[in-house]
Amino acid sequence: ARIGIGEAVLCAGKSEVQIRAIVEQVLARGARCLLTRLEPELAASLPMLDYHAASRTGFVGENVACPDAAEICIVTAGTSDAGVAHEAARTLAFHGAASTMIFDVGVAGLHRLVARLPEISAHRVVILVAGMDAALASVVAGQVSSVVIGVPTSTGYGAARGGETALSAMLASCAAGLSVVNIDNGFGAACVALRHLQRFKD
Amino acid sequence: ARIGIGEAVLCAGKSEVQIRAIVEQVLARGARCLLTRLEPELAASLPMLDYHAASRTGFVGENVACPDAAEICIVTAGTSDAGVAHEAARTLAFHGAASTMIFDVGVAGLHRLVARLPEISAHRVVILVAGMDAALASVVAGQVSSVVIGVPTSTGYGAARGGETALSAMLASCAAGLSVVNIDNGFGAACVALRHLQRFKD
Amino acid sequence: ARIGIGEAVLCAGKSEVQIRAIVEQVLARGARCLLTRLEPELAASLPMLDYHAASRTGFVGENVACPDAAEICIVTAGTSDAGVAHEAARTLAFHGAASTMIFDVGVAGLHRLVARLPEISAHRVVILVAGMDAALASVVAGQVSSVVIGVPTSTGYGAARGGETALSAMLASCAAGLSVVNIDNGFGAACVALRHLQRFKD
Amino acid sequence: ARIGIGEAVLCAGKSEVQIRAIVEQVLARGARCLLTRLEPELAASLPMLDYHAASRTGFVGENVACPDAAEICIVTAGTSDAGVAHEAARTLAFHGAASTMIFDVGVAGLHRLVARLPEISAHRVVILVAGMDAALASVVAGQVSSVVIGVPTSTGYGAARGGETALSAMLASCAAGLSVVNIDNGFGAACVALRHLQRFKD
Amino acid sequence: ARIGIGEAVLCAGKSEVQIRAIVEQVLARGARCLLTRLEPELAASLPMLDYHAASRTGFVGENVACPDAAEICIVTAGTSDAGVAHEAARTLAFHGAASTMIFDVGVAGLHRLVARLPEISAHRVVILVAGMDAALASVVAGQVSSVVIGVPTSTGYGAARGGETALSAMLASCAAGLSVVNIDNGFGAACVALRHLQRFKD
Amino acid sequence: ARIGIGEAVLCAGKSEVQIRAIVEQVLARGARCLLTRLEPELAASLPMLDYHAASRTGFVGENVACPDAAEICIVTAGTSDAGVAHEAARTLAFHGAASTMIFDVGVAGLHRLVARLPEISAHRVVILVAGMDAALASVVAGQVSSVVIGVPTSTGYGAARGGETALSAMLASCAAGLSVVNIDNGFGAACVALRHLQRFKD
Amino acid sequence: ARIGIGEAVLCAGKSEVQIRAIVEQVLARGARCLLTRLEPELAASLPMLDYHAASRTGFVGENVACPDAAEICIVTAGTSDAGVAHEAARTLAFHGAASTMIFDVGVAGLHRLVARLPEISAHRVVILVAGMDAALASVVAGQVSSVVIGVPTSTGYGAARGGETALSAMLASCAAGLSVVNIDNGFGAACVALRHLQRFKD
Amino acid sequence: ARIGIGEAVLCAGKSEVQIRAIVEQVLARGARCLLTRLEPELAASLPMLDYHAASRTGFVGENVACPDAAEICIVTAGTSDAGVAHEAARTLAFHGAASTMIFDVGVAGLHRLVARLPEISAHRVVILVAGMDAALASVVAGQVSSVVIGVPTSTGYGAARGGETALSAMLASCAAGLSVVNIDNGFGAACVALRHLQRFKD
Ligand SMILES: Nc1ncnc2c1ncn2[C@@H]1O[C@H](COP(=O)(O)O)[C@@H](O)[C@H]1O
Ligand SMILES: Nc1ncnc2c1ncn2[C@@H]1O[C@H](COP(=O)(O)O)[C@@H](O)[C@H]1O
Ligand SMILES: Nc1ncnc2c1ncn2[C@@H]1O[C@H](COP(=O)(O)O)[C@@H](O)[C@H]1O
Ligand SMILES: Nc1ncnc2c1ncn2[C@@H]1O[C@H](COP(=O)(O)O)[C@@H](O)[C@H]1O
Ligand SMILES: [Mg+2]
Ligand SMILES: [Mg+2]
Ligand SMILES: [Mg+2]
C-alpha cells in the first residue's frame, strides 16, 4: 500500500452480509486484509478467517512470517486492558512485526513495574495501554528513551468517563515525547509503530 | 468551632473595604481568622495581618504554637504546584499543626520520588498536590498506608483543562483509598487532615 | 498488604471463567479476596463465595471478626443509594471493621436528618452517600467534627447527569474538609476510612 | 406591558453612547425603564438615573411606591451572592413590589438557617440565591410551602464551574416544586415572582 | 404534608417487591401516594392502583375530586412530549387540581399556536413542554402574563443532546420570567403550579 | 477565485505588521481583499482601507457596485447581534451583492416579527442572526420558503454558554431545512448566500 | 405546503399503532407523507408503504416523477455513512428531485476523491456526508463553487463522540461557505437543498 | 539525560525572578537548558539567552551544531499556526536536529498542498500543525508513509473550542497511524521526533 499499511476493515456496525462480501472480494483478488472489532458470533460463520477471539481480529489471505526478535513492546496496566493490547499485537503480526507483551503492571503495584523496566526499554517502540488515570504511561515514558505511544482505554466507571480521562491524562502528561491515539485504538497504535519501523528500514 | 475548624474567609471576589471590615470585626471580638486567596496588593494595605505571599494567606489575631513533629506531609509534583501546597501548610499552621513539605517529585523523575517514599510514609496523613495527569497521586497512594488526600491543580494547558483532567484522574485512580478535594483547594485538604487529627487523638 | 488494604477484584467486565480462575487461585494460596460489582447471576455459579446481593460483593477465604462498636457511620440520602452504602459496609466488614448504617435521611425531610445528627457525630468517620444534588453531604459535614467522606451516586435523571452533578456539588461544597471519591465508589470510601483507622492504631 | 413586566435593558456589552440613547428616548416618551448590569463607571456619566451600585441597576423615569408588607423573601447562602439578590430586589422595587432580604444563611451554619425558617415561610414567594453546591435551595424548598425560585450563582472555583454545578444541583434537587432561572439571573427570578403576584391580583 | 405536596415515589430503579411494599404500607396507613415513572409491566401486577399508562403514573388510596374550572394549562410542542405533559396533569389531578391540555402547537406551525394563545393566557399558570430547540417556551412566555413554567424534554437526536439543548435554551430565553424544571420532569412542573395555587388562594 | 469567493483574511490574532504586509501585497498585485475581525485601533493605522467599524471589516482595493434590488435579507433578534449582521452585509457588499437588514425582531415581541414576515419572505435567501435561545431562527424558518441560514451569536450569559446553546438550538430546530454556520460567523453565512447566487443565476 | 416542504414524520419513538394511525389518516385525506427513521420490523406490517430499507424511509401516497438530470450530488466519506446519504436521496425523490450519489471517497484515499471532483462540481448543490474528522467536507468545499451542505455522521468511536467531532469540525472548517445540519440528519440536508432549488425556480 | 531529551522549562506561570534563578543555576553547572513559552518582555531582561521571538523559546548554554540534511518536516495549515511550528523547530535545533518548514498549505487550497507532498514525504518524520478542523493532518497522513505526528492548535473561534475540535478530529482521523500530542504542544511533537531519531539510528 502507498503508505505501507495494509488494508483493514472496522467491522463494528457492519452486517454479516457486508463483511462476507468484503472477505470474498479480497480472497478473489488474491489479496490480504485485516478485520478488526469482529465479534465471535460473526466470526463463527466465516471459517476462512484466521480469527483471534481475545483481540476480535481476523486475518484474510496468506499470513506473513514474523522475525523472532521483537522491536516493539506492548504493556498494559490492568486485566481489562488486554483486549486492546491484543488488537495491537495482531495488527503488528498481520504486517510481519513481532511484539513482546507485558500485562498488568499498573502503578498501583510500582515494584512490579520497576522490575520490568529494563526489559521494556530494550525495545525501540513501546505501546502503553492503560485506562482510568493512565498513570502507567507517564511513569514509563519518563523512564525509557524508546518511542512511546499511549493507548487510553475505556475501562473504569464514573470519572473515568469511558476513556476520556485516560486520554486527557496522557495528552497532559509531564513526560516529554509521549504521543497518543484514540481511546481503545490498539490498531492505530500498531500503525504508528509500523510507520516508525518502515521508515527506518528504507 | 463546632466542627473543630476555625473561621476562614475566601477573599477572592471581595473588595478591600469588605475584607478590612471583616478583619476589624474579628480583632474587635478578640477572635482569630484565616484569610485565603488574598492578593499581595490587597494585603499591603492590611498591615495588621501575618501575611504569607507564596500561599496568599493571612492570619488575623494571635498565632498558635505548632509542635515540632509533623504528622502531615505535603508533596508536590512540579514547581507550579507550590502555591497550593503552601495554602495547605498555612491552614495547618493556623490550627497549630506542623507539616513536612516535599517539592517537585513528579513521576517524570521517578527515582527522585522513590527516594523520598520512606520519609513520606512516616507521616499519618499525606497531601498530594499535582496537576496535568496527576500521576503522582496514584503512585504514592499505592505505596504508603497513610491517609492520602489528593489536591488536583490547575497547572498546564490544553488537555489539562484547568485542572479537570487532574481531578478526574485522581478520582479514577486505581490506587485504593485516595480521596480528593476541589481543584487548587489546599485549604480543603488541610481541613481533611485536621478532622483526622482531632478525631484520632489518643 | 503493603498499604493495609486487602486484595480486591472489580468483577464488572470480567467473564465467569476469569472470575472463577481468580477465586480458585486465591483459595489455593490460602489467601483472602474481596469481589465487587459481582452480579447475582454470576455469583450463583460460585457457591464457595460468601455472597451479599444488595452490595453485589463476595468474600473469598476465611471471614475475619468485627468488633461490636462501630467507629464508622454510613449515611444515605435516598432509597436508591442503598447499594453503594452496602458496598462500603461489606468492604469494611471484609477488613474486620464494624459500621453503623443510617438510611434515607435526605435533606428534603430535614427534621429526620437533624434527629440523627448526635448518633452520626458519635462516629470517628462518616461516609455520606447521596445522588442528585447531594445536599446531604454539605449539611452533615457542616454539623459534625468527624472525618467526612462523600460518595456521589448515579441516581436521578436529566440534570443529575449520572452522578456528575452530585460529584461536583460535593467538591464545591462550602463545608470545610469534605473529601470525595468516585461516583458510586462505596469500595473506595471504605478504603479511605480504613486508612484513617489503621494509621491511628499503629 | 402586555405581559405585565416593564421595559428592561441588559447593559452588559452596550456602549455608553448606546445606553445614553436608550435612556434619553425613554425619558422623551415619558416612559420608565430598568437598566441591569450597568457598571458604576458608566452610571457615573448618567446622572438622570436612580442608580444602585450593589445591584448594578438604574431606574429611568418616575419611581413607583412599594407597599410596606413584603410578599417576597430573598435569601442568600453567602456574602458573594449579595449582588444577585440585590438585582432581584431592585427589579421588584421597580415594579412596586416590596421584598424582605435575608443574607448569609448557607447550610454550613445550619442552625442560623433553621432559626430564620418561620420568617422565610411567612412569604408567599421565596427566591433562593446560592452558588457552589446550592444546598440552601434544597433545604429551604423542603421546609416551606411557598413558591420557591432558585437562582444559581457563579461564585466559587474549580468544580463550581462558574455556576453550572449550582444550576444542575438545583434542577436535580429532591425537593419537589423548586423551579430555576439562569445563572446569576436575579432579574429573571424577580420576574417569575411578579408573574405569580400579578395573576393572583387580577 | 408540611409543604403542601403529597407523598410521591419515583419508581424508576425500584423493584416490583420494593414498590409493592411501599403501596401496601401506604394502604395500611389509610394514606395516599402518587407513583411516577412506573412501567406498564410492573403496574399490571399491582391491580389496587389507579394506573394511567400514557403518564406512567399510579394513584394509591382514595382519589380526590377536581373542580371543573382549570386554572392550569399544559401545552406541548410535539407528539413525543405528550407523556411528560400527562405526568404533569396526573400529578395535578392527584392533588385535586384540574388542567387544560393543548397538544402539538410547536412554533414550526406558528398560526396554529397563535390561534390558541387567548385560551392559553386565560389560565393563571401555564406549563410549557418542549424538546429540541424549545422555541415554544420563549414564544408563549413573551405573549402571556401568566406564571410560565418550562419543562424541557429529551426528544430529538444529535445536537438535541437528550434534552440538554432544550434545557439551556429555556434558561437562556429572552422572555422575562420563565422558570424551568429538570428534563422530562412533568411531576416537578406540576408541583410548582401547586405551590402557586396553595399560597395564592384568597 | 476558483470557488467564486474572494480572498478574505481573519485579522484576529494577527499583528499590525502582518496585516499591513498582507494589505500592501494585495494592493501591489492590483487585487482585492476583505479583512474581517479587524479592531478599530488597528484600522486607524491603515488609512488605505475602506473600513466599517460596526462590522469590524475593511475592503482592500477597488469597490464593486451592488445592484439596487436585494435578494438577501439579514434579520437579527436583538441589539447585540448587530455586529455579526453587519459582517454578513459587508461580506456581501464586497462581492457586489445587496442585502436588506431588519433589526431587533426577536420572538419576545412576536407581533413585531410577524409584521415583517412578508418583507422577509420576499427574499431568496434569509440570514437569521440570533443568540441565547435562538428561537427567532425556528420561527422564521417555519414561515418562509426561502433559503434560511442560521448564525448563532455569543450574546447572553450563563446557560447561553458563549453561543453554544444558540448553535445547538438551531441545529436541533424542528423547522425543516435550516442550515447553520459557526458561532458569530457572519462572514460564513454571507458566503453560503453567495454560493447560492452564483450557482442559481438564470 | 407553505414553506414548500412536504409533510414528514420522524418515526423514532413512535409505536406501530401511532404510525399506522398517521398513515391511514394521510391516505384518507388523499395526501402524501414521508416517514423517516422507520425500522424494517415496523415497516413490514405497513404494506401500503413504498419502503426503502437502506434509508429507513417510507412514502405514503402517490409518488411524483423525478427529472433525469440531477442538480444535487450526495457524497459520502465511508461505507457507514451510506444510510444517512440514502435518507437525503429519498427525501429529495419524495419531492421530485433527482440526485447523484458518490460513495466512499474519504480523504484517506485522496486520489479517488480528486478524480471525482469534476463530476461533483457539475452539480448546483453538493451534500457532504462524513463522520469522524469529517475532513471530506473541508476538502470538497474548498474545491467547488456549488452550494455545499455538510451532514456530520455518528460513525466512529472514542474521540469521534457520536458525531460531535464531525459536527464541530465542519462548523470550524476553513473552507468558506460550508453550512451544516444536525448529526445524521440526511432529511434536513435534503430540505436545505430543496429550498435552494425552489426559490430559483419561482 | 536518561531518556535522551534535554532539560526544558515551561516558563508560562513562572516569574522573572524564578526564571533568572533557573538560568543562572544552569549556567553555573555548565549545563544547557531550553526555555519554552517565554514572553518577549521577560526575555528582554535575560540577555544571556539565545532568544527566538516567533517561537517564544530561549536556549541557555552552548548551542549544538545541526546537520544540513533535515530528516523532519514541519507543515502548517494556516498563518496562525506558525508559532507552534517554530516551537517544534527550535526544540529540534536545541537537540541538534535539522528540520524543513512548509507553511500555510491548508486543505482549503488543496493544489498548493498536493504540490508539496513529494517534498514532505521525503522526510522520515512529519509534524502536522493545524487548528480548526485539522483536515490537513488526515489528508497528509493518508498520503505519506513517514511517521506522522499531529499538533492541534488553538486557532479559530466558536466551534473550534480553543483547539479541542482539532484535537478530537486528529484522534478520530480515518488515516491510519497518526498520533497526536496536546493542543499547541510543538515542544512535545519535537520530542516524539527525537525519540524516533535516537532509537532508529543505524
Ligand atoms: N468497586 C470498585 N471500585 C473501584 N475500584 C475497585 C473496586 N473493586 C476493586 N477495585 C480496585 O480496582 C483494582 C482493579 O484491578 P483488576 O481486578 O486488576 O482490574 C483492584 O486492585 C482494586 O483496588
Ligand atoms: N417523576 C419524578 N421526578 C422527580 N422527582 C420525583 C418524581 N417522582 C417523585 N419524585 C420525588 O422524588 C422523591 C423520591 O424519593 P424516593 O421515592 O424515596 O426515592 C420523592 O419524595 C418525590 O418528591
Ligand atoms: N470572520 C471569519 N470567520 C471565519 N472564517 C473567516 C473569517 N474571515 C476570513 N475567514 C476565512 O478564514 C481563512 C483564514 O485564513 P488566514 O487568513 O490564512 O488565517 C480565510 O481564507 C477565509 O476564508
Ligand atoms: N512547551 C511545553 N509544553 C509541554 N511541556 C513542556 C514545555 N516546555 C517544557 N515542558 C516540560 O514540562 C516540564 C515542566 O517542568 P517544570 O519546569 O518543573 O514546571 C519539563 O520537564 C518539560 O519536560
Ligand atoms: Mg490488576
Ligand atoms: Mg519540575
Ligand atoms: Mg426517600
Ligand SMILES: [Mg+2]
Ligand atoms: Mg458566609
Ligand SMILES: [Mg+2]
Ligand atoms: Mg408535530
Ligand SMILES: [Mg+2]
Ligand atoms: Mg431588543
Ligand SMILES: [Mg+2]
Ligand atoms: Mg472506506
Ligand SMILES: [Mg+2]
Ligand atoms: Mg491561509
